[in-house]
Amino acid sequence: MTVNSNKLSAKDYATDLDVRWCPGCGDYSILKQVQTVLADEGVVKEDVVFVSGIGCSSRFPYYMDTYGIHSIHGRAPAIVSGMKIANPDLSIWMITGDGDALSIGGNHLIHLLRRNFDINVLLFNNEIYGLTKGQYSPTSPKGKVTKSTPMGSIDHPFNPLALCMGADATYIARTMDRDPKHMREILNSANGHKGTSMVEIYQNCNVFNDGAFEDFTDKKRKAETTLYLENGKPLVFGENQNKGIKLDGFKPIVVDLDSTSVDELWIHDESDKIKATILIGFFSDPSDLDFLPRPFGVFYQKDRFIYEEALINQVAEVTKRKGKGDLDSLLAGSNAWTI
Amino acid sequence: MNKTLEQKKEVTILFAGDSGDGIQLTGNQFSDTTALFGNDVRTFPDFPAEIRAPQGTVAGVSGFQLQFGSSDLYSPGDKADVLVVMNSAALKANLHNLKSSGIVIANSAGFDKKNLKLSGYGDENPLHTISEKEFRIHEIDITKLTRTALVDSGLGTKEVDRSKNMFVLGFLYWMYNRSLATTESFIKSKFKTKKHLIDANIKVLKAGYHFGDTSETFTSRYDVKPADLPKGNYRSIMGNQATALGLVAASQKSGLELLYASYPITPASDILHELAKHKNFGVKTFQAEDEIAAACAAVGASFAGNLAITASSGPGIALKGETIGLSVILELPLVIINVQRGGPSTGLPTKTEQSDLLQALYGRNGEAQTVVIAAKSPSDCFDKAYQACKIAVEHMTPVMLLTDGYMANGSEPWAFPKSADLPEIINHKTDKINSDKGYLPYLRDENLVRSWAVPGTKDLQHRVGGLEKDFLTGNVSYDPDNHEKMVKVRAAKIAKISDFIAEIELEAGTIDADVLVLGWGSTFGAIKTAVKDLSEEGYKVAHAHLTFINPMPRNLGAMLKSFKKVLIPELNDAQMVHVIRSKYLIDAIPFNKIKGLPFSIEEIKAKILETLPS
Numbered sequence: 001m002t003v004n005s006n007k008l009s010a011k012d013y014a015t016d017l018d019v020r021w022c023p024g025c026g027d028y029s030i031l032k033q034v035q036t037v038l039a040d041e042g043v044v045k046e047d048v049v050f051v052s053g054i055g056c057s058s059r060f061p062y063y064m065d066t067y068g069i070h071s072i073h074g075r076a077p078a079i080v081s082g083m084k085i086a087n088p089d090l091s092i093w094m095i096t097g098d099g100d101a102l103s104i105g106g107n108h109l110i111h112l113l114r115r116n117f118d119i120n121v122l123l124f125n126n127e128i129y130g131l132t133k134g135q136y137s138p139t140s141p142k143g144k145v146t147k148s149t150p151m152g153s154i155d156h157p158f159n160p161l162a163l164c165m166g167a168d169a170t171y172i173a174r175t176m177d178r179d180p181k182h183m184r185e186i187l188n189s190a191n192g193h194k195g196t197s198m199v200e201i202y203q204n205c206n207v208f209n210d211g212a213f214e215d216f217t218d219k220k221r222k223a224e225t226t227l228y229l230e231n232g233k234p235l236v237f238g239e240n241q242n243k244g245i246k247l248d249g250f251k252p253i254v255v256d257l258d259s260t261s262v263d264e265l266w267i268h269d270e271s272d273k274i275k276a277t278i279l280i281g282f283f284s285d286p287s288d289l290d291f292l293p294r295p296f297g298v299f300y301q302k303d304r305f306i307y308e309e310a311l312i313n314q315v316a317e318v319t320k321r322k323g324k325g326d327l328d329s330l331l332a333g334s335n336a337w338t339i
Numbered sequence: 340m341n342k343t344l345e346q347k348k349e350v351t352i353l354f355a356g357d358s359g360d361g362i363q364l365t366g367n368q369f370s371d372t373t374a375l376f377g378n379d380v381r382t383f384p385d386f387p388a389e390i391r392a393p394q395g396t397v398a399g400v401s402g403f404q405l406q407f408g409s410s411d412l413y414s415p416g417d418k419a420d421v422l423v424v425m426n427s428a429a430l431k432a433n434l435h436n437l438k439s440s441g442i443v444i445a446n447s448a449g450f451d452k453k454n455l456k457l458s459g460y461g462d463e464n465p466l467h468t469i470s471e472k473e474f475r476i477h478e479i480d481i482t483k484l485t486r487t488a489l490v491d492s493g494l495g496t497k498e499v500d501r502s503k504n505m506f507v508l509g510f511l512y513w514m515y516n517r518s519l520a521t522t523e524s525f526i527k528s529k530f531k532t533k534k535h536l537i538d539a540n541i542k543v544l545k546a547g548y549h550f551g552d553t554s555e556t557f558t559s560r561y562d563v564k565p566a567d568l569p570k571g572n573y574r575s576i577m578g579n580q581a582t583a584l585g586l587v588a589a590s591q592k593s594g595l596e597l598l599y600a601s602y603p604i605t606p607a608s609d610i611l612h613e614l615a616k617h618k619n620f621g622v623k624t625f626q627a628e629d630e631i632a633a634a635c636a637a638v639g640a641s642f643a644g645n646l647a648i649t650a651s652s653g654p655g656i657a658l659k660g661e662t663i664g665l666s667v668i669l670e671l672p673l674v675i676i677n678v679q680r681g682g683p684s685t686g687l688p689t690k691t692e693q694s695d696l697l698q699a700l701y702g703r704n705g706e707a708q709t710v711v712i713a714a715k716s717p718s719d720c721f722d723k724a725y726q727a728c729k730i731a732v733e734h735m736t737p738v739m740l741l742t743d744g745y746m747a748n749g750s751e752p753w754a755f756p757k758s759a760d761l762p763e764i765i766n767h768k769t770d771k772i773n774s775d776k777g778y779l780p781y782l783r784d785e786n787l788v789r790s791w792a793v794p795g796t797k798d799l800q801h802r803v804g805g806l807e808k809d810f811l812t813g814n815v816s817y818d819p820d821n822h823e824k825m826v827k828v829r830a831a832k833i834a835k836i837s838d839f840i841a842e843i844e845l846e847a848g849t850i851d852a853d854v855l856v857l858g859w860g861s862t863f864g865a866i867k868t869a870v871k872d873l874s875e876e877g878y879k880v881a882h883a884h885l886t887f888i889n890p891m892p893r894n895l896g897a898m899l900k901s902f903k904k905v906l907i908p909e910l911n912d913a914q915m916v917h918v919i920r921s922k923y924l925i926d927a928i929p930f931n932k933i934k935g936l937p938f939s940i941e942e943i944k945a946k947i948l949e950t951l952p953s
C-alpha cells in the first residue's frame with residue numbers, strides 16, 4: 001500500500017452512484033467515516049479493494065471509488081483470503097453484517113481470523129435481517145419478536161467478539177454508528193494493525209430494528225451504560241466519570257470512585273488476552289442485576305505472523321533451495337526415456 | 340535348471356492384497372520398469388472402498404491392474420493373465436477377473452486358518468479346491484521366504500513383513516525378464532539415509548528374482564518385446580499428476596501466478612499434493628476450510644489477477660455451484676476441475692463414474708453456462724488442464740474440466756512436450772481507460788470478451804458483483820431488457836469459443852461405417868480398442884471422442900447426422916445421450932454401466948455387435 005501525496009478528500013473516495021440505504025440508516029455514517037479515514041491516511045485508491053457478501057451493509061463497495069466485489073452471501077472472508085494471497089500489497093476491507101458474517105458465513109469468518117490475513121473487517125451489527133425485511137439474526141436477543149418469530153426468538157444470541165476471540169483473532173474492537181469520532185479512531189487503528197482487524201460496529205436499522213442499541217446511544221443513559229476503553233488507562237465511566245471497574249480475582253465489579261481510589265481500578269491493557277476475554281464478556285443488558293457497562297474501543301491487539309507473508313516466505317525459501325523452477329525438467333520428471 | 344522363454348504380445352497382471360501390503364507401490368514399480376524397457380503400459384489402481392477395513396477382509400482388498408505390451412495399448416486390459424494375491428481375501432475379490440487358464444501366484448501364508456475365515460472361505464483352502472484345469476495355481480510362502488532372506492537384518496518382524504511386496508516384484512521381474520535397476524534406485528531415493536532399509540528391500544527384491552531362477556515349479560519365463568511407439572521423449576505419468584503439471588505449465592506460459600485452492604477430497608487430493616511440491620514455480624496452494632471457501636478464494640485471486648484454480652469431486656462441486664455462478668456473472672477466468680467419482684451424495688468415493696456431466700453443464704441457478712472440457716486418459720489430463728487454463732484466461736470465463744477416478748489414478752507412458760512447443764496464452768489485462776466515459780469493465784471485444792483490470796491498476800477502479808449488471812458499466816441494473824441482453828451475451832461468448840477449438844475428427848473408421856461410437860472421457864481406451872478389434876474382424880465401425888462438451892465442436896451435428904446409428908457408451912445413466920438428443924435431435928443409442936468400474940473392451944464390443952445390422 002502506498003500513500004498518496006496529492007491529498008484527496010473524503011468525497012474523492014465516493015462513486016457517483018446514488019446511495020440506496022433507507023434514509024436514517026446507520027450505514028450512512030459508517031460510509032462517511034470510512035471515506036474520511038481513507039482520505040486522512042492518503043490511501044491510494046487503486047490499491048484498495050472493498051469486498052462484501054450479501055445484506056444491506058454489503059452494498060458498501062458500490063459506493064467506494066476503489067476496486068470492489070459485492071459477492072455472495074457469507075463468502076467474503078474466503079474471497080479476501082484468495083485475493084490477499086494473490087496480491088499481498090492490496091489494502092483490503094471486508095464489509096459484512098451479523099447475518100452474513102455470523103450465520104451463513106460463520107465458518108469462513110473463524111478461519112479468516114485464525115489465519116490472520118492482513119485485512120480489515122467491518123462487521124455492521126444491527127441485530128436483524130434488513131435486506132430480507134426483518135427476520136431475527138444470530139445476534140438478536142432471545143425473545144425478539146420479528147416476522148419469522150411472532151412468538152419471540154428462541155435462539156440464544158452470539159456475542160460476536162467472544163466468537164472472534166475463540167477463533168484467536170489478533171485485533172478485536174467495537175464502535176458504533178452514532179459516535180463518528182470514535183469510529184474514525186478505531187478505523188484508523190484497525191487499519192494500522194498488521195493482521196485481521198475485526199471491528200464490530202453497532203449499526204441502527206431504523207426500519208426493522210430501530211433503537212436496538214438505544215441503551216448505549218441514548219444521550220441521557222449513555223454515560224452509565226458504556227465504557228470507553230483506552231490503552232493504559234483505568235476503566236472509568238459514569239455520568240461524572242465517577243465509577244470504575246475493579247477486578248476481584250477474575251470477577252469484574254463496579255466501584256464508586258468516591259469511596260475507591262483510581263489506583264485500585266483495572267488498567268486496560270490491549271495485549272492482555274485474559275483481561276480482554278473478561279472485557280468481551282461485558283455483555284449483559286442494562287436491566288440485568290449484574291449489569292456491566294458495554295465496552296467500546298480496542299479490546300485486544302496482538303502481533304502474530306500473517307498468512308500471506310508465511311506463504312510467500314515458503315515460496316521464497318523453496319525457490320532459494322531448489323532454484324527457480326524449470327518447466328522442461330519438471331515435464332521430463334526423473335525417469336524419462338527416449339524412443 | 341532349464342527354463343523356456345515364451346513370447347507374448349501383451350500381458351495383463353493384477354496385483355491384489357491387503358491395503359497394507361504395498362500393492363499400489365508394487366504395481367507402480369512394475370509399470371515404471373516395464374515402461375522404461377519400452378513397452379506400452381496402462382494401469383488401473385482399484386483402491387479399497389474402506390481405508391480402515393479390517394485386515395484380511397474382502398472390503399480391505401487393494402488392487403492394481405496393468406497391461407503391458409509390444410504394441411499400442413489403450414486400456415489396462417479386461418481380464419488378467421496373471422493374478423498375484425497376498426491373501427485369501429484378495430483371491431476372493433478378484434478371481435473372477437482372471438482369464439480361464441490364467442496363472443494365480445498366491446502367498447500361501449495369507450491362506451492360513453485366520454485369513455480363510457476372515458475372507459469368508461471358511462475351512463476350505465480354495466488353492467486346493469480350484470481345478471487345475473481352470474487356473475494354474477502357484478503357491479509360494481512369500482512371508483516365510485522374505486523372513487528367511489532378512490534373518491540377519493536386525494529388523495523387527497513387522498518391518499521385515501512390510502518388504503514382502505519386494506519379493507513379489509523381484510519374482511515378476513524374473514518372470515518377465517526385466518531389470519531390477521529402476522526399483523533399486525527407487526528404493527534408494529525412498530529410504531535416503533536409512534541404509535539398513537535400503538539393503539533389506541534390495542535383498543528381498545533380489546531374493547524374489549533368484550527364487551524364480553532356482554525354484555523347480557516355474558519352468559517358463561515370458562518375453563514381451565518393446566512396443567513400436569512413435570519417436571519422442573517419454574515418461575510415465577498418472578492422471579492427477581498430469582493435471583497438476585498442465586496447470587503449472589499454463590501458469591508459466593501465461594506469466595500468471597498460479598493459485599490452487601481446494602479442500603481435501605477423494606480422488607482429487609493428489610492434484611493438491613503434487614502442486615504443493617512445486618512452490619519454486621511460484622505455485623501457491625491454499626487448503627481452504629471447505630469446498631465453498633476454496634472456490635471463493637480462487638475467485639478472489641482471479642479478480643486480483645492470478646491464474647486461479649479450484650478442484651474437487653462431485654459432492655464438492657455441488658458446494659461450489661454458487662461460486663461458479665458468481666464467476667459466470669463476474670466473467671473472470673477460473674478453472675474448476677471435477678475428478679468424478681460414483682454418486683449421488685458421498686456415493687462411491689474410490690470408484691469411477693461419469694455421472695457429473697449434467698451437473699457440469701447445468702448445475703447452477705440461473706442461465707449460467709461455463710465451458711466444459713473432458714480429458715480422456717491419464718496423459719491427456721495435461722493437455723486438457725492446459726487448454727482449460729488457456730480458454731479461461733483468453734475468454735474470461737469459468738471452465739469446468741472433467742476427469743475421473745479411473746484416469747486420475749491410472750498411468751501410462753507420456754510423450755511429454757517441450758515447453759517451447761506449448762501454445763501461447765494471451766491474457767486480457769489492461770491498464771487503459773477504454774472509453775470516453777471512463778473505464779467500462781464490461782465493454783467487450785469482437786469475441787465478446789471483457790478486459791481484466793486488476794486492483795492496483797491506476798484509474799481503472801471498478802466494482803463487480805453477483806447482481807445483474809449493466810451491459811457496459813457493470814453497475815447494478817434491474818432493467819428487464821438489459822438482463823436478457825446480458826444473459827444472451829454471456830451465452831454467446833461461450834458459444835463463440837467453438838471458433839477457437841478444433842473440429843471433431845474420427846478416431847477410427849470411416850464416414851460410411853454402420854455405427855459411430857461416440858465417447859467422452861475415460862471410456863476412450865476401451866472404445867478405441869473395441870473398435871480397432873472389430874474393424875480388424877471386418878466390421879464397419881467408427882469412433883469419435885468428444886473433448887469439448889460445451890461448446891461442442893461446430894461440425895459435430897453434421898458428423899453425427901451422417902451416420903445411421905450413433906452409440907454412446909457412458910459410465911452413467913445416459914447423460915450424454917440426453918444432451919446429444921436434445922441438441923441435435925439424434926436418436927442416439929445409450930450404453931451404460933453404473934458399477935463404479937470402467938467398461939471392459941468385451942462389454943463394448945458386445946454392445947457394438949448387438950447394434951450392428953444383422
Ligand code: SF4
Binds near residue numbers: 021024026027208
Ligand atoms: S433495512 Fe435497515 S439496515 Fe437496511 S438500509 Fe434500511 S435501515 Fe439500513
